[in-house]
Amino acid sequence: MKPLRPLAKDDYKPLYIQLSDRIVEYIKENHLNPGYLLPSQNELVDYYGISEMTIRHTMLRLTTEGIVERIRGIGTFVAQPKIREQIESIQSLEERLASLGKKVRNVFLKAEKAYPSDRERKDLELPQGTKTLRIRRLKLMDNSVFAIETRHVPLEIIARFSQEEIETKPFLELFSRHDDIRVSMISYIIRAALLTEFEADAMNVPSDRVALNQYGVFYNSIRKPVMIGRLIYLADKIELQYKVEDNSSHITPIE
Known part of the structure; x- marks a missing residue:
């Protein structure tokens, strides 16, 4: 061995x-x-x-x-292999909850240049030794924290946005302003999560609180990754629901 x-x-x-x-x-x-x-x-x-x-x-x-x-x-x-689920809806969390009459507020925690892990670097297709901007924000609804967001964005992409936009705006909304980085596909992996000390302190909850980790790779129209990130949800605060439709049926009209 x-x-x-x-x-x-x-x-x-x-x-x-x-x-x-x-x-x-x-x-x-x-x-x-x-x-x-x-x-x-x-x-x-x-x-x-x-x-x-x-x-x-x-x-x-x-x-x-x-x-x-x-x-x-x-x-x-x-560990046993985890189930991976492909989700095709290109819509920010803020937009999805707004459609239900809920307003999400972003609370900025920190932004810093950082080396992504090997897995994150490969997902972004970056060479070794490349830093990204790591952005962390809390997600609040009705003044209650329900998630913490961490994004890794290549430096040449994040440079297009102001500090205020980075701190407050949904990233999908920001990216949609530029054709070359507009998100056209997202690949998600969802699994149970343990909170890090930073995440638990930021959300003011015990580190053994049950949570869900939604890890996503965001691609533009030519399938080039433009951002990776994760949302850590407090499991007792939000329920994730997915609808999958079978599009395999095809009916040919009779002429």
């Missing part, structure tokens, strides 16, 4: 992202099946000589992304 590759202390990526990537590589290179028991937190601390906090941050990230499954008191396992 191939061992875990070492970390690079002088790498531009934070250690927890490097370790996340190493564990994903370890699973893929060794063709580990769902349910396989992975090295424990103590084993990883001894192997890499890094802090328990870094290991916990790594495992939280991998659990949220559906790569591993943690069972308290037993261990960390390769």
